[in-house]
Amino acid sequence: MTDNVTPETGTQGEGPSADADARARVKIFDTTLRDGEQSPGASMTLEEKMEIARLLDEMGVDIIEAGFPIASEGDFEAVTEIAKAAERAVIAGLARANRRDIDRAWEALQHAKHPRIHTFIGTSPLHREHQLSMSKAEVLEKIRETVTHARSLCADVQWSPMDATRTEHDYLCESVRVAIECGASTINIPDTVGYTAPRESAELIGMLRREVPEIDRCTISTHCHNDLGMATANALAAVEAGARQIECTINGLGERAGNTALEEVVMAMRTRADILPYATGIDTRRIMAASRLVAQVSGFPVQYNKAIVGKNAFAHESGIHQDGMLKHAGTFEIMAPEDVGLTTSNLVMGKHSGRHAFRTKLSELGVELGENAMADAFVRFKALADRKKEIFDDDILAIVEQSAAEAHAERVKLKFLRVICGTEAPQSADITLEIDGTEHRHTATGDGPVDACFNAVSALVPHEAALELYQVHAVTEGTDAQATVSVRLREHGRFATAQASDTDTVVASTRAYVQCLNKLMVRRAKSAPGESVAV
Ligand SMILES: CC(=O)SCCNC(=O)CCNC(=O)[C@H](O)C(C)(C)COP(=O)(O)OP(=O)(O)OC[C@H]1O[C@@H](n2cnc3c(N)ncnc32)[C@H](O)[C@@H]1OP(=O)(O)O
Ligand SMILES: CC(C)C(=O)C(=O)O
Numbered sequence: 001m002t003d004n005v006t007p008e009t010g011t012q013g014e015g016p017s018a019d020a021d022a023r024a025r026v027k028i029f030d031t032t033l034r035d036g037e038q039s040p041g042a043s044m045t046l047e048e049k050m051e052i053a054r055l056l057d058e059m060g061v062d063i064i065e066a067g068f069p070i071a072s073e074g075d076f077e078a079v080t081e082i083a084k085a086a087e088r089a090v091i092a093g094l095a096r097a098n099r100r101d102i103d104r105a106w107e108a109l110q111h112a113k114h115p116r117i118h119t120f121i122g123t124s125p126l127h128r129e130h131q132l133s134m135s136k137a138e139v140l141e142k143i144r145e146t147v148t149h150a151r152s153l154c155a156d157v158q159w160s161p162m163d164a165t166r167t168e169h170d171y172l173c174e175s176v177r178v179a180i181e182c183g184a185s186t187i188n189i190p191d192t193v194g195y196t197a198p199r200e201s202a203e204l205i206g207m208l209r210r211e212v213p214e215i216d217r218c219t220i221s222t223h224c225h226n227d228l229g230m231a232t233a234n235a236l237a238a239v240e241a242g243a244r245q246i247e248c249t250i251n252g253l254g255e256r257a258g259n260t261a262l263e264e265v266v267m268a269m270r271t272r273a274d275i276l277p278y279a280t281g282i283d284t285r286r287i288m289a290a291s292r293l294v295a296q297v298s299g300f301p302v303q304y305n306k307a308i309v310g311k312n313a314f315a316h317e318s319g320i321h322q323d324g325m326l327k328h329a330g331t332f333e334i335m336a337p338e339d340v341g342l343t344t345s346n347l348v349m350g351k352h353s354g355r356h357a358f359r360t361k362l363s364e365l366g367v368e369l370g371e372n373a374m375a376d377a378f379v380r381f382k383a384l385a386d387r388k389k390e391i392f393d394d395d396i397l398a399i400v401e402q403s404a405a406e407a408h409a410e411r412v413k414l415k416f417l418r419v420i421c422g423t424e425a426p427q428s429a430d431i432t433l434e435i436d437g438t439e440h441r442h443t444a445t446g447d448g449p450v451d452a453c454f455n456a457v458s459a460l461v462p463h464e465a466a467l468e469l470y471q472v473h474a475v476t477e478g479t480d481a482q483a484t485v486s487v488r489l490r491e492h493g494r495f496a497t498a499q500a501s502d503t504d505t506v507v508a509s510t511r512a513y514v515q516c517l518n519k520l521m522v523r524r525a526k527s528a529p530g531e532s533v534a535v
């Protein structure tokens, strides 16, 4: 059941053995698929969640919170399938403090090799009084009842007092005591609204360990939000005070300003092992791949100057920095780019490159593709090389991401597109789509070429979806740079996000729009299998 982490020493009875040295082991609990998915608009399909879970499992995440099974059929299915597929990670599912949530979570989790029920309830005065309308005694009784019930189903139970950082200390201690007494083996202390600061975060863990000494039989966990930009600092401060599990997400995705970013805490402990002597089981060379996958699937691009995974995190442009780097990388780099999976390669790719070089390049970039996907990406690469002077690594990654995205769902394909645009309105688009194997053509006008294209597509594929996001990013520099376009559509509460890249922004936009409609059709069919899918 419990993995017996002793906060003082961090020793533990199971799990990967990255802690062969004297460093205390800190478990990484990734909640990208649960709290991360709570970012408005970041909802993911089952296939996308499975792909992320597989990567998290492979990279050494200790616990994957796969979803909130009672929330929807989709969440239930995702937790069930991830539970069945996971090889080594513990799979957690979230449940409120009631039997229905807990039973539903267990129904999904029971298939896992290592299941964990994560149940929670608000303990702060604001949450007790305004959200739950419950007295202190009633909340304590709920904790007793629900942790006991969860423990009767599953040997591994995690309990969280939501809004712990705004809870009265004596009441927080009392709640934690009850949860431990009823069998919780991980006590997670959430800073639900991102309100705490590093010193206070450490003091709170210290206070709990002093006042509730039995907590040291459990794993103490920290779950921080980034509303004041302190999630990473707060999580690390909690670890210094004895927490041995960090809850985090890839790219810091999550509710409002997000959660603690996995890549930040992991690389901080690795880079500053001198002052943060803690080890994780994470293969840090998979970090960039995970970051790219989550950005692509969620449609939330990573900001250029984001720590660890931003495009500029290892870029040096100013003369003095470049001079230093040429003399010794340590002058301006505290981490090696390879350590997070950013490989530098001398293979220059262009229109004369062949399959072998392309395959080698992909493997240097940490991308593994099956035969069909490789063949498809190679065709796209050649087409791009015909149109673009220089092909950068980011261009290749954009091609691969697009091939992967299109492989998921392709009832509708863009076959032909011509636009008329310029200073004279109306702009128009002439589009041919292949829909279920048959070509259909339509010309539409619009307020600009992208609007005209979207109108033409909508005429051919009628739908009620509203455009929620339209974003264009240049993948590299120069006027022949590829543009990556992200589109998000919402239809009756269902979301879909898609990205596409091309040197022609209008083509990229139309492809992204078409892909998004493809995804929506899949979701529509899944949530209402009897309904005919309108095209
Ligand atoms: C801090 C966090 O991240 S918590 C996790 C947040 N994540 C989500 O909410 C995403 C998924 N949520 C959902 O799909 C829905 O909110 C559901 C399915 C869970 C519940 O839906 P509904 O039954 O329609 O309730 P609704 O969301 O409107 O309100 C939440 C209810 O849960 C109660 N509640 C909230 N937290 C808890 C808890 N930990 N334990 C017990 N009850 C709780 C609220 O008091 C409210 O109850 P009420 O209807 O008696 O007032
Ligand atoms: C469910 C809990 C752990 C949570 O996400 C929070 O309190 O932020």
Ligand SMILES: [Mg+2]
Pocket (backbone or CB within 6 Å): 035, 190, 192, 223, 225, 255
């Ligand atoms: Mg949270």
